[in-house]
Amino acid sequence: MSRKASVPTQKTKFLRVKCPACGNEQTIFSSATTKVKCLACNHLLAETGASKIKLKTKVLKVFG
Ligand SMILES: [Zn+2]
Structure with a gap:
């Protein structure tokens, strides 16, 4: 059973945003x-x- 390692190619961030x-x-x-x-x-x-x-x-805040 082969399993791909999930290595992100770019940093994934979570953004806290506010609807205008x-x-x-x-x-x-x-x-x-x-x-x-x-x-x-x-x-x-x-x-x-x-x-x-x-x-x-x-963006109010950036996580990760
Ligand atoms: Zn809204």
């Missing part, structure tokens, strides 16, 4: 591969670029 539309705070993945929307109001918070995420809002 409704003020909801949520944590998103810096390496998200899909668009990230606010869980409360569906406002677009980030979309994916060529290699990293493009934030549409301010």
